[in-house]
Amino acid sequence: MHVEFAVFDGEVLLSRGRFHCIASSRTECFAGAESHQFTITHRFDLPACRVFIECRQGDTIRYRAGLAMGVHDSDDWEAVDLGQIHTFAFRCSVDVSE
Numbered sequence: 001m002h003v004e005f006a007v008f009d010g011e012v013l014l015s016r017g018r019f020h021c022i023a024s025s026r027t028e029c030f031a032g033a034e035s036h037q038f039t040i041t042h043r044f045d046l047p048a049c050r051v052f053i054e055c056r057q058g059d060t061i062r063y064r065a066g067l068a069m070g071v072h073d074s075d076d077w078e079a080v081d082l083g084q085i086h087t088f089a090f091r092c093s094v095d096v097s098e
Contacts, residue, residue, distance in 0.1 A: 001049055001071055005090040007038060007082075014038075014086065021049040021069075036062075046071060053082060
């Protein structure tokens with residue numbers, strides 16, 4: 001499953017990227033504004049992919065969050081609050097040919 005995402009602090013875009021959930025676990029790092037670093041570990045699983053997000057600002061871990069992201073094609077952007085600090089907006093697409 002392909003996931004396109006954006007992380008917001010209020011109306012401020014901190015980071016944007018994409019990742020591809022596959023059967024084996026993968027970890028990817030995404031740089032963000034204001035010294036933010038987002039580490040996302042993901043793995044494809046049914047009925048929901050496992051997604052873990054760690055947010056660092058400089059040397060400080062601001063939060064860690066886990067999501068069970070249902071396998072689906074998004075009609076529009078979806079969003080969840082992370083650590084009562086940021087908003088994680090995402091949209092998913094499933095490629096059945098893979």
